[in-house]
Amino acid sequence: xxxxxxxxxxxxxxxxxxxxYQIVVLSLQVSLLAxxxxxxxxxxxxxxxxxxxxxxxxxxxVALNALMGLPPVVAGLGVYLLLSRAGPLGELGLLFTPSAxxxxxxxxxxxxxxxxxxxxxxxxxxxxxxxxxxxxxxRARMMPTLLxxxxxxxxxxLLAGFGRASAEVGAVMMVGGNIDGVTRVMTTAIVLETxxxxxxxxxxxxxxxxxxxxxxxxxxxxxxETAKRRMG
Amino acid sequence: xxxxxxxxxxAVTTMGLTFSAHAEDYITLASTTSTENSGLxxxxxxxxxxxTGIEVRVVAVGTGQAFEIARRGDADSLLVHxxxxxxxxxxxxxxxxxxxxxxxxxxxxxxxxxxxxISEAKTxxxxxxxxxxxxxxxxxxxxxxxxxxxxxRLWESAGVEPGGSWYRELGSGMGPTLNTAAAMDAYxxxxxxxxxxxxxxxxxxxxxxxxxxxxxxxxxxxxSEEKHPHLKHDMAAKWHNWLxxxxxxxxxxxFKVDGQQLFFPNAQ
Numbered sequence: 414x415x416x417x418x419x420x421x422x423x424x425x426x427x428x429x430x431x432x433x434y435q436i437v438v439l440s441l442q443v444s445l446l447a448x449x450x451x452x453x454x455x456x457x458x459x460x461x462x463x464x465x466x467x468x469x470x471x472x473x474x475v476a477l478n479a480l481m482g483l484p485p486v487v488a489g490l491g492v493y494l495l496l497s498r499a500g501p502l503g504e505l506g507l508l509f510t511p512s513a514x515x516x517x518x519x520x521x522x523x524x525x526x527x528x529x530x531x532x533x534x535x536x537x538x539x540x541x542x543x544x545x546x547x548x549x550x551x552r553a554r555m556m557p558t559l560l561x562x563x564x565x566x567x568x569x570x571l572l573a574g575f576g577r578a579s580a581e582v583g584a585v586m587m588v589g590g591n592i593d594g595v596t597r598v599m600t601t602a603i604v605l606e607t608x609x610x611x612x613x614x615x616x617x618x619x620x621x622x623x624x625x626x627x628x629x630x631x632x633x634x635x636x637x638e639t640a641k642r643r644m645g
Numbered sequence: 646x647x648x649x650x651x652x653x654x655x656a657v658t659t660m661g662l663t664f665s666a667h668a669e670d671y672i673t674l675a676s677t678t679s680t681e682n683s684g685l686x687x688x689x690x691x692x693x694x695x696x697t698g699i700e701v702r703v704v705a706v707g708t709g710q711a712f713e714i715a716r717r718g719d720a721d722s723l724l725v726h727x728x729x730x731x732x733x734x735x736x737x738x739x740x741x742x743x744x745x746x747x748x749x750x751x752x753x754x755x756x757x758x759x760x761x762x763i764s765e766a767k768t769x770x771x772x773x774x775x776x777x778x779x780x781x782x783x784x785x786x787x788x789x790x791x792x793x794x795x796x797x798r799l800w801e802s803a804g805v806e807p808g809g810s811w812y813r814e815l816g817s818g819m820g821p822t823l824n825t826a827a828a829m830d831a832y833x834x835x836x837x838x839x840x841x842x843x844x845x846x847x848x849x850x851x852x853x854x855x856x857x858x859x860x861x862x863x864x865x866x867x868x869s870e871e872k873h874p875h876l877k878h879d880m881a882a883k884w885h886n887w888l889x890x891x892x893x894x895x896x897x898x899x900f901k902v903d904g905q906q907l908f909f910p911n912a913q
Contacts, residue, residue, distance in 0.1 A: 498718030498873065506875075508719050509673055509704060590673075590704035593687075608820025609682050610827075610845030 787814030
C-alpha cells in the first residue's frame with residue numbers, strides 16, 4: 414500500500430487538479446498568514462520579556478513555555494466558543510471561514526515564537542550587554558538591534574512555528590468545518606480521506622504536504638545561507 | 646528594515662483580502678458524516694446551485710454536534726438522521742419545521758468468518774444478542790451521533806446492556822470506526838451509504854441487513870427565526886423546499902455508487 418501511496422502522491426503532484434490546487438493554496442495562505450501575524454506579535458513580546466524585569470516575569474516565561482504544548486483541539490474549541498454566534502465575538506460571523514482558522518493558528522504559533530525568541534534574545538543580550546551599557550542605550554533601543562542580530566536564529570524559530578501551523582488538524586477542523594472549497598486544507602482533507610477508507614489517497618496527500626513543507630524549509634535555508642555568505 | 650515591514654504588511658493585507666472574495670449567496674448546512682462521506686452532497690449540491698444560485702457549504706459532523714452547531718446559531722440549515730432528537734429540537738423551539746427527506750438503512754458488518762453467526766439471525770435484536778453472547782469484539786461509534794443513538798436503541802430492544810472488554814466505544818466518526826473495526830476484526834453497525842462508499846474493508850463483510858428496525862430516516866429542519874434572527878432563513882427555506890420538491894427528490898434518487906442507489910427519497 415505504501416508504494417501505492419507514493420504513486421498516488423506523484424500523480425497528485427503531476428496532474429495537480431483544480432481542487433487539490435485550491436486546498437494547497439488555502440493551506441499555505443492560512444498557515445503563512447498565521448505565522449506572519451504571530452511573528453509581528455510574538456517576536457517583540459519575546460524580546461520584551463527578555464529585556465525587561467517585572468514582577469511575575471518568571472510566571473510569564475513558564476506560561477509561554479507551557480503554551481507551546483497547547484493541544485490544537487483545545488485552541489480550536491476556545492476559538493469556536495469565542496466566534497460562535499452564541500459567543501462574545503459571534504457578531505463578526507467569522508466561524509467556518511478561513512479567518513477563523515488563521516485566528517486559531519495564531520494562538521497555537523504565538524507561544525512558540527514568543528518563548529523561543531525570548532531565549533534567543535536573552536542569550537544575545539548576555540553577549541552584548543557591556544557594549545549596550547557603554548553606549549548608554551535604552552532597553553527600547555536594544556530591542557530592534559537584538560532582534561535583527563538574532564535574525565538567523567529567529568528564522569529557524571519561524572520555521573518551527575510554520576511547522577506547527579501547517580501540521581495541526583484539530584483547530585482548523587473545529588473552527589473551519591472542513592467545508593469543501595472554502596475551508597478544506599491539506600490536513601483536514603487527509604482526515605476526510607482516511608475516514609472514507611481511501612488510505613492510499615490520504616497518505617498520498619500527506620506526502621504532498623510533506624513535500625510542500627520541505628520546499629519551504631529548503632527555500633528558507635538557501636536564503637539564509639546566501640545572506641550569511643554575503644555578510645562574510 | 647522599514648521597507649521589509651511594509652512589504653510584509655502589504656502581503657498580509659493581500660492574503661486577508663483573498664479570503665473575503667467569496668460569494669455572498671451561500672448558506673451553511675450542518676449535516677452528518679454519512680451524507681458527506683458517501684458523496685451524496687457532491688452529487689446533489691451542484692444541481693441545487695444551478696437551480697437557485699445558492700451555494701451550500703456543508704459542515705459534516707456527528708448528529709449530536711450538528712444539533713449543537715444549529716442550537717448555537719452557527720448554521721443556517723440542518724440535515725440529520727435522528728427523528729426523535731429532531732422532534733425534540735422542534736419542541737424546544739430551535740426549529741419551526743421538520744420534514745422527512747430520504748432514508749437508507751443500517752447494516753451489520755463483521756469479519757467474514759462471522760464468529761457469532763449473525764448472518765443466520767432473523768432479527769437485528771437476535772444478531773446483537775448473538776454478538777453479546779459470543780463476546781466477539783464490537784466497535785461502537787460512542788460519539789452521540791445518529792448512528793450511535795440508533796445502535797444504543799437496538800441494544801436496548803435486544804435486552805442487552807453492552808459492556809465489557811468486547812464492547813469498544815471508539816468515540817469517532819463512521820469512517821474511522823470502520824477503519825478500526827477492519828483492523829481488529831470487530832462487528833460494527835454502519836449506515837449503508839458509508840459502508841458502500843468505504844474502501845478499506847480488509848476482512849469485513851456485510852453480514853446482516855433488512856430488518857425494519859434498521860430503517861434510517863433523514864430529516865431536514867427549518868431553524869427558528871425567533872431564536873436566531875441573523876441566519877439566512879430565506880435561502881435556507883429555499884434549500885429545505887428544494888430537497889422536498891420533485892427536483893430535489895429526483896436528484897437524491899439519481900445518486901449512485903457502483904450502480905447502487907444509496908438514499909431513497911421519501912418526502913411527503
